[in-house]
Amino acid sequence: MIGTQPIDLYARKISDEKQGSVLDGSSKGTEKRYEVLHKDYADPDSLRKLAGAIKDHTLHHLGDYLAKAEAALTKRGAKVHFAATAEDARQEILSILRGHGVTQLTKSKSMAAEEIHLNPFLIENGIECLESDLGEFIVQLDNDEPSHIVKPIIHKNRREIARTFQREGIAADYNDDPETITRRARVHLREKYMLAQAGITGANFVCADTGRLTLVTNEGNSRFGMAPAPVHIALVGIEKVIPREQDLSVFLNLLGRSATGQQLTVYTEFINGPKSANQPDGPEHMHVVFMDNGRTDVLASNCREILRCIRCGACQNVCPVYRQASGHAYRSTYGGPVGAVLSPLLFGDRFPELADLPKASSLCGACNEVCPVDIPIPDLLLRLRDKAKREGVHSPAAVPMTPFSALATSPSLWRTAMTMSKAMNHLPIHVAPIKPLQDWLGQRTLPESRGGDFRKWMKTRQSK
Amino acid sequence: MSTPSVRPLNQRVLLMGTCLCDAFFDDVAKATVEVLEHLGVSVDFPENQTCCSQPAFNSGDWESSRKVARHCAEVFAGEVPVIVPSGSCAAMNRHGNKLQFEEEPNASIDSLAKRTREVIDFIFNDLNIRTWPGKFAQPTRIAFHRSCHSRGTKTGEAVRTLLSSIENAEVVPFGQSEQCCGFGGTFSVTFPHISGQMGTLKLDHMLEIRPDMLVGTDMSCLMHLNGLAQNQGRAIPQFHAIQILRDTLVKPNQSNP
Ligand code: SF4
Numbered sequence: 001m002i003g004t005q006p007i008d009l010y011a012r013k014i015s016d017e018k019q020g021s022v023l024d025g026s027s028k029g030t031e032k033r034y035e036v037l038h039k040d041y042a043d044p045d046s047l048r049k050l051a052g053a054i055k056d057h058t059l060h061h062l063g064d065y066l067a068k069a070e071a072a073l074t075k076r077g078a079k080v081h082f083a084a085t086a087e088d089a090r091q092e093i094l095s096i097l098r099g100h101g102v103t104q105l106t107k108s109k110s111m112a113a114e115e116i117h118l119n120p121f122l123i124e125n126g127i128e129c130l131e132s133d134l135g136e137f138i139v140q141l142d143n144d145e146p147s148h149i150v151k152p153i154i155h156k157n158r159r160e161i162a163r164t165f166q167r168e169g170i171a172a173d174y175n176d177d178p179e180t181i182t183r184r185a186r187v188h189l190r191e192k193y194m195l196a197q198a199g200i201t202g203a204n205f206v207c208a209d210t211g212r213l214t215l216v217t218n219e220g221n222s223r224f225g226m227a228p229a230p231v232h233i234a235l236v237g238i239e240k241v242i243p244r245e246q247d248l249s250v251f252l253n254l255l256g257r258s259a260t261g262q263q264l265t266v267y268t269e270f271i272n273g274p275k276s277a278n279q280p281d282g283p284e285h286m287h288v289v290f291m292d293n294g295r296t297d298v299l300a301s302n303c304r305e306i307l308r309c310i311r312c313g314a315c316q317n318v319c320p321v322y323r324q325a326s327g328h329a330y331r332s333t334y335g336g337p338v339g340a341v342l343s344p345l346l347f348g349d350r351f352p353e354l355a356d357l358p359k360a361s362s363l364c365g366a367c368n369e370v371c372p373v374d375i376p377i378p379d380l381l382l383r384l385r386d387k388a389k390r391e392g393v394h395s396p397a398a399v400p401m402t403p404f405s406a407l408a409t410s411p412s413l414w415r416t417a418m419t420m421s422k423a424m425n426h427l428p429i430h431v432a433p434i435k436p437l438q439d440w441l442g443q444r445t446l447p448e449s450r451g452g453d454f455r456k457w458m459k460t461r462q463s464k
Numbered sequence: 465m466s467t468p469s470v471r472p473l474n475q476r477v478l479l480m481g482t483c484l485c486d487a488f489f490d491d492v493a494k495a496t497v498e499v500l501e502h503l504g505v506s507v508d509f510p511e512n513q514t515c516c517s518q519p520a521f522n523s524g525d526w527e528s529s530r531k532v533a534r535h536c537a538e539v540f541a542g543e544v545p546v547i548v549p550s551g552s553c554a555a556m557n558r559h560g561n562k563l564q565f566e567e568e569p570n571a572s573i574d575s576l577a578k579r580t581r582e583v584i585d586f587i588f589n590d591l592n593i594r595t596w597p598g599k600f601a602q603p604t605r606i607a608f609h610r611s612c613h614s615r616g617t618k619t620g621e622a623v624r625t626l627l628s629s630i631e632n633a634e635v636v637p638f639g640q641s642e643q644c645c646g647f648g649g650t651f652s653v654t655f656p657h658i659s660g661q662m663g664t665l666k667l668d669h670m671l672e673i674r675p676d677m678l679v680g681t682d683m684s685c686l687m688h689l690n691g692l693a694q695n696q697g698r699a700i701p702q703f704h705a706i707q708i709l710r711d712t713l714v715k716p717n718q719s720n721p
Contacts, residue, residue, distance in 0.1 A: 402525075404519055458509045
């Protein structure tokens with residue numbers, strides 16, 4: 001049965017307010033990216049290709065680079081853990097926290113943590129866990145889900161946020177001035193920072209040669225969270241490793257520009273390891289948890305290029321489907337083009353349920369064009385569509401194609417069908433009881449059929 | 465326009481008419497023949513052609529689409545260029561087939577990929593025609609939609625340059641021109657709401673510059689935009705770029721029709 005996709009239904013029901021925020025935020029993001037990237041680089045495409053090639057190389061030798069990173073980190077005094085699954089990662093982190101007697105912590109923004117729903121898990125286990133990124137903090141207050149990789153609350157406007165702050169007692173009165181909102185959050189969070197016994201972060205890059213972690217933020221919250229806390233835990237997807245420190249320049253130059261149209265994010269932190277004897281502050285204990293959670297399966301698949309992703313969100317901003325539907329329509333941690341590939345793959349057991357995601361694309365290719373690591377996203381979407389078909393996964397968008405191929409491989413049948421299609425001009429097809437046809441014709445006027453006319457013309461011409 | 469060629473080129477090509485021109489837009493296929501012949505290229509139309517296989521390919525039924533693609537490669541076998549008035553079908557032959565035959569290499573599919581050209585790209589880059597001796601009777605503002613399947617190809621620049629060289633023509637830039645029109649084949653059927661919204665946004669941007677016509681290189685996008693515009697009461701003339709080349713052409717022997 002041909003039916004309408006869940007993402008299309010979601011887009012139909014989304015409130016005008018939410019849709020407006022998403023459309024506006026993402027369009028602006030795309031414009032800023034273009035402006036900043038093209039102002040600074042005559043040929044950004046070659047830079048994107050270089051970044052993609054470095055990532056590709058790393059993925060080809062991932063085992064080696066991970067081993068190198070582990071050795072370097074250990075030498076610097078950090079403890080390295082490997083977690084095969086989401087559950088392993090959660091348990092590992094919980095046991096580290098328990099080992100240090102932590103009951104209260106702050107967490108900076110991490111998609112890896114979102115992916116394994118770390119927050120609710122820790123809270124369930126009696127650990128107070130505060131999001132320190134402003135957007136994620138608001139998501140937490142609203143019991144919401146982030147809808148964008150770098151702008152988790154792209155779907156909210158400041159009036160909603162002001163209402164939340166008032167409701168939650170963060171502020172005594174309603175005030176939707178962005179600066180006031182930020183100041184209020186800051187006052188509230190600052191107190192909590194001081195009490196935190198641990199800071200959890202992600203990592204944008206881990207350099208295999210030195211083991212150094214690189215973290216980019218705009219609020220400085222992760223750095224601030226680590227200053228008073230004796231324990232730092234970094235949860236890192238195994239694909240975040242890059243070969244050498246000198247490769248960082250390529251990625252840092254692309255990441256800020258692609259994500260938010262900034263030449264560089266406000267804070268770029270390099271974390272060398274736990275606090276050394278001559279450092280005045282910082283965590284004495286550092287744990288790095290490398291998480292697989294489906295990544296080696298992706299590496300073994302024909303969609304491995306998606307592991308190059310540096311989570312910049314540019315593909316979300318530029319995607320016309322994302323702009324209409326919002327990230328929430330994708331029903332998983334990762335929305336938009338990157339999510340349409342990554343989510344059905346990473347959450348392998350949910351593949352049938354998420355197999356409609358790769359169909360949520362007109363295959364326009366805008367995502368590939370902006371991707372800082374040149375991931376051929378449309379190709380990957382197509383491969384996943386093929387996979388769904390081969391594995392017999394039912395999807396509401398499965399337009400039956402066997403009749404088409406039968407027709408298109410039989411020239412005489414095809415020619416007859418073309419000539420006959422003219423009959424459609426006289427049929428009331430707009431009342432045919434075919435739902436998708438009606439939906440289509442409800443919005444569009446179909447051109448008049450002229451089936452076979454060109455062939456006739458060509459024949460007379462050639463016989464002249 | 466059965467004009468004698470202006471420059472006998474001794475070049476032969478095969479025309480891939482596309483299923484959409486076969487069914488709806490015969491004049492686009494005619495214009496392709498007429499312009500190419502005018503340029504001294506002789507055009508053959510293999511009778512047994514059907515479709516490039518894209519509908520099945522995009523919906524993920526690669527077993528079906530490979531059958532159609534094999535048929536297509538067979539019909540267009542040989543050495544000469546295969547010219548198609550659609551960036552999307554050209555992309556199917558040149559790139560899509562590469563994906564669906566990744567695991568079963570096929571020499572005739574590879575050969576088709578190498579020989580396929582979108583028609584304006586062919587005229588501009590292969591025949592090296594950089595200006596068009598055409599003229600509009602009135603100053604004409606053109607909104608040109610560079611369809612997504614021509615992203616990263618030479619078609620966009622070729623169309624812009626050729627159209628701009630026509631006397632009285634102005635190709636006017638519009639907002640968010642990189643955004644998709646929302647057609648996407650079966651996408652417009654299974655995502656009717658989003659597809660419609662995308663098309664409406666596209667029309668908003670294109671019509672904002674008050675063009676006299678919309679021009680594209682893919683009848684699929686134009687059919688979708690035209691269908692929407694008509695339903696929304698803001699219909700506007702729409703043409704394939706090849707029709708503009710034919711219709712504006714100032715023929716050297718114009719005095720004797
Ligand atoms: S897929 Fe590319 S554009 Fe999208 S988030 Fe990842 S790196 Fe950025």
